[in-house]
Amino acid sequence: MTRIVALVPMRHHSQRVPAKNYRILAGKPLFHHIIHTLLTVPLINQVVVDTDSPPIMDGLRRHFPKVMIINRPENLRADDVPMNDILLYDTEQVEADFYLQTHSTNPLLKRETISRAIQIFLATYPKRDSLFSVTRLQTRLYDRHGHAINHDPEKLLQTQDLPPVYEENSCLYLFTRANLVKRGHRIGRRPMMFEIDQEEAWDIDEELDFEICNFLKKRVK
Secondary structure, eight states: OOOEEEEEOOOOOOOSSSSSSSSSEEHHHEHHHHHHHHHTTTTOOOEEEEEHHHHHHHHHHHHHHHHHEEOGGGGGGGGOOOHHHHHHHHHHHHHHHHHEETTTOTTTTOHHHHHHHHHHHHHHHTTTOEEEEEEEEEEBBBOOOBBBBBOOSSSSOOOSSSSSSOOOOOOOEOOOOOHHHHHSSOOOSSSSEEOTTTTTOOOOSSSSHHHHHHHHHOOOO
């Protein structure tokens, strides 16, 4: 039987939105939303949280006792530590055939979307060695020099007719430890892009993101 472990890294410290991982959103600490969602996905065998946060650890023990907690080592707690280094450590602590990584800052991510991503990935592995989620962009984009990226300024097409480009939205990653060790990266050499609707893929990075997600989550409820 295929074993899939979900990894959710959560730092205690947050640079731009203070205490965001355990700040109240739609009536619950932010991290509760993604943990509850992951625990309802039948294809996920174990949910693991990597954290250095006492409030998060306490909340997990009280409300989500089935979740495994990894106490993040001191050397992996700095703001500039790459996520791939944290994942290399975490995948040493718990074995799985495949790892699914997401964030507490994606509270709008749906159980159905996660399940669909897993099913699609398993159906295409090993032809596709990893999966990462993206958001479709169909708007006129320019580089820092003012050069058009995805359109011809001489031909003013409607935005819906522009060739789409895709933004890595950090909602979902699926990968193996072998690939992570070999590449030093959760995205392999033959990845699959998995598209998620923009509203569901909202990531909390700034205060405005928090307020928007709070509004959208309350509307869903």
